[in-house]
Amino acid sequence: MSHHWGMAIDLDKCTGCEACVVACHAENNIATAGPEEAARGRAMHWLRVERYWEGEYPEAKLKFRPVLCQQCDAAPCESVCPTYASHHTDEGLNAQVYNRCIGTRYCANACPYNVRQFNFFNPTWDKPLQLQFNPDVSIREVGVMEKCTFCVQRIKAAEITAEADKRELKDGELKPACAQSCPATAIAFGDLNDPESRVSRLFQSGRGEKLLEDVGTQPKIVYLKRQATA
Amino acid sequence: MSEYAATLTDDLLRPLLKTSARFWILVVLLLGVVSLGVGAFAYQVNTGIGVWGLNSPVFWAFDITNFVFWIGISHAGTLISAILRLVNAEWRRPVTRCAEVITVFALMIGAMFPIVHLGRPWLFFWLMPYPTERQIWPNFRSPLVWDFFAISTYLTGSSLFLFLPTIPDFALVRDKTTGWRRRFYGILALGWTGTTKQWHRLESAMQIMAIAIVPVAVSVHTIVSFDFSMAPVPMWHSTIFGPYFVAGAIFSGIAALIIAMAALRKFLHLEKYLHPVHFENLGKLLLMMSLLWGYFVFAERLTTWYGNGVSEMTVFWQTQRLSFAPLYWTMVTVNFIVPVTILSFKRLRTIAGCVVASFGVVLGMWLERFLIIVPTLSHKYLSYSWGSYRPRTPEILLLIATFGAMVLFYVVFSKLVPIISIWEMKIGQHPQLAHEHLTSDEKATIWRTQP
Amino acid sequence: MTAIYGLFDKPDAAQRAYTGLKRAGVASHDITVISAEPFEAFEFSHRDHSMILFRLALVGGVIGFVSAVLLTRGTELAWPLVTGGMPVVAWWPNLVIIFEMTMLGAIVTTVVSLLVASKLPAFRRGLYDPEVSDGKILVGVPLSAMPGGRTEEAVREALNAGGPSAVKTTQM
Numbered sequence: 001m002s003h004h005w006g007m008a009i010d011l012d013k014c015t016g017c018e019a020c021v022v023a024c025h026a027e028n029n030i031a032t033a034g035p036e037e038a039a040r041g042r043a044m045h046w047l048r049v050e051r052y053w054e055g056e057y058p059e060a061k062l063k064f065r066p067v068l069c070q071q072c073d074a075a076p077c078e079s080v081c082p083t084y085a086s087h088h089t090d091e092g093l094n095a096q097v098y099n100r101c102i103g104t105r106y107c108a109n110a111c112p113y114n115v116r117q118f119n120f121f122n123p124t125w126d127k128p129l130q131l132q133f134n135p136d137v138s139i140r141e142v143g144v145m146e147k148c149t150f151c152v153q154r155i156k157a158a159e160i161t162a163e164a165d166k167r168e169l170k171d172g173e174l175k176p177a178c179a180q181s182c183p184a185t186a187i188a189f190g191d192l193n194d195p196e197s198r199v200s201r202l203f204q205s206g207r208g209e210k211l212l213e214d215v216g217t218q219p220k221i222v223y224l225k226r227q228a229t230a
Numbered sequence: 231m232s233e234y235a236a237t238l239t240d241d242l243l244r245p246l247l248k249t250s251a252r253f254w255i256l257v258v259l260l261l262g263v264v265s266l267g268v269g270a271f272a273y274q275v276n277t278g279i280g281v282w283g284l285n286s287p288v289f290w291a292f293d294i295t296n297f298v299f300w301i302g303i304s305h306a307g308t309l310i311s312a313i314l315r316l317v318n319a320e321w322r323r324p325v326t327r328c329a330e331v332i333t334v335f336a337l338m339i340g341a342m343f344p345i346v347h348l349g350r351p352w353l354f355f356w357l358m359p360y361p362t363e364r365q366i367w368p369n370f371r372s373p374l375v376w377d378f379f380a381i382s383t384y385l386t387g388s389s390l391f392l393f394l395p396t397i398p399d400f401a402l403v404r405d406k407t408t409g410w411r412r413r414f415y416g417i418l419a420l421g422w423t424g425t426t427k428q429w430h431r432l433e434s435a436m437q438i439m440a441i442a443i444v445p446v447a448v449s450v451h452t453i454v455s456f457d458f459s460m461a462p463v464p465m466w467h468s469t470i471f472g473p474y475f476v477a478g479a480i481f482s483g484i485a486a487l488i489i490a491m492a493a494l495r496k497f498l499h500l501e502k503y504l505h506p507v508h509f510e511n512l513g514k515l516l517l518m519m520s521l522l523w524g525y526f527v528f529a530e531r532l533t534t535w536y537g538n539g540v541s542e543m544t545v546f547w548q549t550q551r552l553s554f555a556p557l558y559w560t561m562v563t564v565n566f567i568v569p570v571t572i573l574s575f576k577r578l579r580t581i582a583g584c585v586v587a588s589f590g591v592v593l594g595m596w597l598e599r600f601l602i603i604v605p606t607l608s609h610k611y612l613s614y615s616w617g618s619y620r621p622r623t624p625e626i627l628l629l630i631a632t633f634g635a636m637v638l639f640y641v642v643f644s645k646l647v648p649i650i651s652i653w654e655m656k657i658g659q660h661p662q663l664a665h666e667h668l669t670s671d672e673k674a675t676i677w678r679t680q681p
Numbered sequence: 682m683t684a685i686y687g688l689f690d691k692p693d694a695a696q697r698a699y700t701g702l703k704r705a706g707v708a709s710h711d712i713t714v715i716s717a718e719p720f721e722a723f724e725f726s727h728r729d730h731s732m733i734l735f736r737l738a739l740v741g742g743v744i745g746f747v748s749a750v751l752l753t754r755g756t757e758l759a760w761p762l763v764t765g766g767m768p769v770v771a772w773w774p775n776l777v778i779i780f781e782m783t784m785l786g787a788i789v790t791t792v793v794s795l796l797v798a799s800k801l802p803a804f805r806r807g808l809y810d811p812e813v814s815d816g817k818i819l820v821g822v823p824l825s826a827m828p829g830g831r832t833e834e835a836v837r838e839a840l841n842a843g844g845p846s847a848v849k850t851t852q853m
Binding site (some may be wrong): 326339359365367369370372375376381382386387388394398402405421422423424425426427428430431432433434438439442443445446449453653657 | 713715716719720738756762765767775776778781784789794798799802803804807808816831
């Protein structure tokens, strides 16, 4: 069965702990920018937790929203890339091919969600962090664009294993690093082609809303609204 | 040869034959300025684009501003040369080559920026469609690939449009010089003799090129504007961008032309050929373009204001009242208020007045491109990821170097090629003998009545 | 081959010489008229009303058009990649490329046709005199072009009728 990957993020459960952000850095070999570069606006988070608040302390109400690449089915970043470095796969992912990227940065400008990050310099890691690299993910060099891939390396590994075992992928068998590490299980990931998967059911739950849906990008992440509180 | 023709030839060949120390000093200075830019680029390639002020989310700033600015300047030549040629406007004659030169060199400078701004500029050739062992071709849906095709076509077209009418002038210089100059111009003249067949073919070719180059020029800056309008972000995704940019390009091009002509008139002593009326006529065109620019800006902003979209209005207020307001109102002043004031009154529409207005327009149009790019990129839909931008030294050096390069190219060109088209000026003395003013019936009548 | 030519100060004079030469029996395609600026109003410019350059430009445009269609459609089908939810062969963006390549075809063909039709670059100099660059108009005839029996005398007489500043012979 062909897959169409999607994600549901429960804003009611998200505590803003940013474990997902750290896990993403670790899984995908993302360097930390350092204080100077971060001050220049070059922090390299593929997944960021946006924090908004209303009111003043002690009546402040906080809201957290993890924003990552929405893997849009009508992605504006894909049509503007001159070298096909950004394109759509059959499984509905927005692929970023590092080797084809020449760094025009048009995709990042076209992205309404600002989820694309650019390697302004060659990434560096303080020792001994370079021993911690994930061997399944390549290191990007200067001048190359990168972003969340829904942990495509995990997707491919799970698909290959399932094929070798001559079976279908089970729902929940495969989790990207952010979903795996979330202590509140706020992130659900799965196959939208399978109507019984958790993600498909959450998409249909009525609590879900897509981010910037009226821009027309057809994102594949649904944000589940906070339930009304007394 | 008539006395006019003799003086004309002497005056226009003098810069080619006599070189002062002032020329060499200027060239050395300009080379210094250009090398600053080259050095800045080398530093950036070696270290990374991070040496610029770009960040997330402002991924384009000075680089694309310069790109659009210089491509815009390149629209001078087309308007003056091609359109005025097509409508048989006699006053174009001393102006055409100056204008065509601006086009070619501004295009070359502008076309550098798609390479310079890349994260991996050594791979710029992947924009070209050629069969590769990777088996992949460029994405023809991308406006950047359209840029490549459009700019290549326009650069080829304008270079040829510039070169073709210089051939008879090179033949003239060849015959009037000796030594290395004779050989050099002899090669450039391609063995032109001036038979009637050659003249006829040349004029037909120029006519076809003039017809062809106008839609190409319009398409080039429209395609450059598509770099913005094809992205669904606030204040970029606007249908007005195509015509808006083309009008702005012609606007900045005429301003650059006026400045170049004034400089040439002064430094090469061309007062006999570049008259105040030429500046007046160009000044009237500049006035018209300034009004047109004001019209486009008003239409765009009024529509945005009425639409009252949250994200669009955020960007709108940034330029109108908030952090970008000083730059925005400077732009409106020098692009609209000052030029319209100066150029509306005949008494102010002197050479000096036109030059002052033009300098303002050049500054204003650079600011306009900057204000289209940075306020939008720094304020897209999600407020958590808004950003800001400040230029750093390498970007500023590159900007200065482009102006240095333009002046350098121009100075060297006018040293090697007569900056006013000599044979076209000769025709201008007796236009009734040239074909341009006659219908084909009139020409047939003249033939038949010749003894 | 020897050629004989006269140098004239004004186009009227050149026209008189030209007419005289034609009356003397020289075919118009054998008479060369060279000047430093075009004089299209005179018969000696023998304007062939051929629209050949325009037609060739159109042909060039068609070649550009076809190449662009093949390039865009062909490469998009050779390795089909979906971007932005757009079809693999997207006609609207392809039209941009097609337009540019059509114009490029027309422009380049025009220039190449001009050079070929004008026999440029000319490596061997044909009939020429540098005094043309001083404003003289050259009207000349290769002597082999004389119809049977006529001599150099007839040519000289025709040229002199225009009042030339000089009459010269040259090897072509």
